[in-house]
Amino acid sequence: xxVISQKPSRDICQRGTSLTIQCQxxxxxxxxxxxxxxxxxxxxxxxxxxxxxxxxxxxxxxIDKFPISRPNLTFSTLTVSNMSPEDxxxxxxxxxxxxxxxxxxxxxxxxxxxx
Amino acid sequence: AQKVTQAQTEISVVEKEDxxxxxVYETRDTTYYLFWYKQPPSGELVFLIRRxxxxxxxxxxxxxxxxxxxxxxxxxxxxxxxxxxxSAVYFCALSEPGSTPLVFGKxxxxxxxx
Numbered sequence: 001x002x003v004i005s006q007k008p009s010r011d012i013c014q015r016g017t018s019l020t021i022q023c024q025x026x027x028x029x030x031x032x033x034x035x036x037x038x039x040x041x042x043x044x045x046x047x048x049x050x051x052x053x054x055x056x057x058x059x060x061x062x063i064d065k066f067p068i069s070r071p072n073l074t075f076s077t078l079t080v081s082n083m084s085p086e087d088x089x090x091x092x093x094x095x096x097x098x099x100x101x102x103x104x105x106x107x108x109x110x111x112x113x114x115x
Numbered sequence: 116a117q118k119v120t121q122a123q124t125e126i127s128v129v130e131k132e133d134x135x136x137x138x139v140y141e142t143r144d145t146t147y148y149l150f151w152y153k154q155p156p157s158g159e160l161v162f163l164i165r166r167x168x169x170x171x172x173x174x175x176x177x178x179x180x181x182x183x184x185x186x187x188x189x190x191x192x193x194x195x196x197x198x199x200x201x202s203a204v205y206f207c208a209l210s211e212p213g214s215t216p217l218v219f220g221k222x223x224x225x226x227x228x229x
Contacts, residue, residue: 001162033216042206043160045216090158094217102148102167104210104217106160 002027002095004107012113013083020079021110023093028073030096033104034066037090046091049076083114117142119209121220128197129228136192136223138207144168149183149190150208150217160206166190197227 003026013019023032031050035043047055047068055068069077080087090111094104118141128134140149151163164174166183174181178195194201204224208217 042219042221043217048216092160094160102210102212103150103162103165105162106152108157108159111158 001103001105002029002097004093004095004105006091006093006107006110008110009108010111010113012115015084015114017083018079018081019083019112020077021091021093021112023076023078023107025074025095030073032070032076033094033096034068034076034078035092035094035106037092037109039088043092046078080112083112085114088112088114117144117147117209117211117218119207119218119220121205121207121223123223124221125224125226127226127228130199131196133193133195134197134225134227136194136205136207136225138190138192138220140188140190140207140209142209142211144211146212148210148212150206150210151181151190151192152206152208153203154206154222155203163192194225197225199227199229201225202227 005024007022033048034046036046037043045058046061046066047057049055049068049070051070051073065081067079090109092106092109094106096104120139147168149166153161153163171183180193182191204222206222207220210217
């Protein structure tokens with residue numbers, strides 16, 4: 001499976017600031033996904049990022065709050081803008097593998113605490 | 116709409132006991148994939164298994180086994196002779212073919228006590 005890394009692994013931020021999370025894959029992938037996991041909760045999809053096009057956001061998530069870049073087939077960034085304590089979560093990127101993209105593998109996650 | 120239900124929020128077992136984690140799913144698609152992921156305290160999500168909707172064969176991998184039953188829309192996960200290292204949150208998930216995101220259950224927190 002693809003090797004996925006995320007930076008930073010964790011961060012503590014002040015409210016009102018922004019943080020950019022990087023996701024790097026060791027092979028070229030078409031689709032990348034960004035998920036949020038709030039404390040004690042399940043994973044919720046934020047957006048799907050396809051190289052060369054605008055990210056597609058899920059209901060409840062907007063580009064102004066979570067801008068995403070996908071400059072090439074191995075890299076993506078998610079920015080959490082104008083943070084509040086409610087943004088404290090684990091943010092995970094994932095990529096799909098397989099001929100039909102049938103399996104998703106996840107990066108190690110970024111633990112964000114907003115004070 | 117797709118939905119995954121993991122009714123067990125938390126399970127606690129003593130080491131060496133067997134434990135089964137339940138997963139019930141809903142989908143209108145005839146072709147779909149089912150998954151189990153493990154999330155240890157460190158937070159990463161570890162892929163355990165994918166099952167295609169057209170393959171109802173049960174699978175065994177070491178101490179892990181999975182029982183897929185389309186008739187009851189269930190995809191249950193059994194750990195035999197549990198160990199402390201099995202302590203984690205386990206997520207069941209569902210997706211359609213063709214680059215679609217996963218729909219996750221709420222997860223089951225398994226605690227294995229020595």
